[in-house]
Amino acid sequence: MPDNKFDLSVNLAGLKLENFVYNASGVNNEILKQLQKIADSKAGAVLSKSTTIDPRTGNENPKYIVKSKQIPGCTLNSMGLPNIGFEKSLEMFEELSKYTHKTIIASVSGMSMEDNIKMFKTLENSPVQGIEWNPSCPNMVGKSILGYDMEAMDQAFQTLRPLTTKTLGVKLPPYMDITNFDRLAESLLKNNIDYIVSTNTIGNCLLIDSNKESVTIKPKNGLGGLAGSFIKPLSLGNVWSFYQRLKGQVKIVGVGGIHTGNDAFEYLLAGADAVQIGTGFAQNGTKIFEQVETELVDILNSKGYTSLDQVRGNLKTL
Numbered sequence: 001m002p003d004n005k006f007d008l009s010v011n012l013a014g015l016k017l018e019n020f021v022y023n024a025s026g027v028n029n030e031i032l033k034q035l036q037k038i039a040d041s042k043a044g045a046v047l048s049k050s051t052t053i054d055p056r057t058g059n060e061n062p063k064y065i066v067k068s069k070q071i072p073g074c075t076l077n078s079m080g081l082p083n084i085g086f087e088k089s090l091e092m093f094e095e096l097s098k099y100t101h102k103t104i105i106a107s108v109s110g111m112s113m114e115d116n117i118k119m120f121k122t123l124e125n126s127p128v129q130g131i132e133w134n135p136s137c138p139n140m141v142g143k144s145i146l147g148y149d150m151e152a153m154d155q156a157f158q159t160l161r162p163l164t165t166k167t168l169g170v171k172l173p174p175y176m177d178i179t180n181f182d183r184l185a186e187s188l189l190k191n192n193i194d195y196i197v198s199t200n201t202i203g204n205c206l207l208i209d210s211n212k213e214s215v216t217i218k219p220k221n222g223l224g225g226l227a228g229s230f231i232k233p234l235s236l237g238n239v240w241s242f243y244q245r246l247k248g249q250v251k252i253v254g255v256g257g258i259h260t261g262n263d264a265f266e267y268l269l270a271g272a273d274a275v276q277i278g279t280g281f282a283q284n285g286t287k288i289f290e291q292v293e294t295e296l297v298d299i300l301n302s303k304g305y306t307s308l309d310q311v312r313g314n315l316k317t318l
């Protein structure tokens with residue numbers, strides 16, 4: 001029998017994660033029943049769907065390709081932030097905290113800064129331990145992605161950080177320009193943001209069904225956020241770039257295309273303190289968390305490592 005024991009627990013800037021791996025926001029985490037399922041799984045924490053103040057039904061269907069024929073292992077979505085609204089979310093967090101001892105993290109995506117402020121203040125008196133602020137949803141019709149505006153991000157951090165004593169993370173869009181890494185890292189450090197989640201989907205991608213000569217989702221004339229295997233190199237590049245700039249002072253949660261323990265191991269090498277799974281969860285259900293953790297432990301054991309710290313960020317350069 002191989003020794004499959006390994007401590008995969010993580011202290012993410014005060015958030016106690018039972019495991020290195022947990023769920024990404026936006027996948028099967030809109031209602032209490034789904035969050036309870038995540039709590040019952042081997043996920044390290046329970047993260048909610050991004051909430052807005054008012055309930056939303058989201059964009060028109062079809063809006064989510066769970067398994068892409070064009071790029072297997074990838075998804076395309078333009079959900080448009082369907083969620084039960086903030087009031088119901090608060091009730092849900094109360095119920096969930098009675099159900100599980102796992103860390104609960106609320107994803108918050110206000111339609112305005114005023115909405116974000118309101119939700120941050122109210123969450124102070126809720127049982128959630130962390131807030132993942134999400135300024136990187138690419139699917140709001142007629143709205144740009146705040147995460148690409150470095151000035152606006154700095155302003156937002158200045159406004160939001162003092163409003164909460166909870167552990168505060170920010171979900172970032174994928175960046176492709178080195179100046180974004182420099183400027184955002186400086187702003188994250190200056191404003192005492194606890195951790196980043198990198199990355200969200202690649203916005204405004206197009207999957208074409210060439211037989212039907214058609215787009216594959218309805219909103220935005222077919223444009224949506226691409227996730228899954230295809231985005232892993234980009235997300236890894238973001239994690240590695242931020243790791244070199246944040247120097248452990250702002251923690252990093254990697255997300256994008258994790259389907260195996262080896263994928264998680266690569267994120268760890270690039271500097272991730274923990275990882276999230278979105279597409280793999282959508283395609284395989286909660287068993288993906290245990291599968292990835294078991295495979296990761298096998299890799300760590302076979303390489304003779306005894307802690308995550310021995311690997312984190314130790315990617316060799318040439």
Ligand code: DHB
Pocket residue numbers: 026050058077078079080081082109134136137138139200201225
């Ligand atoms: C949605 C998509 C995202 O990528 C995100 O971060 C938040 C919301 C959505 O379309 O619902």
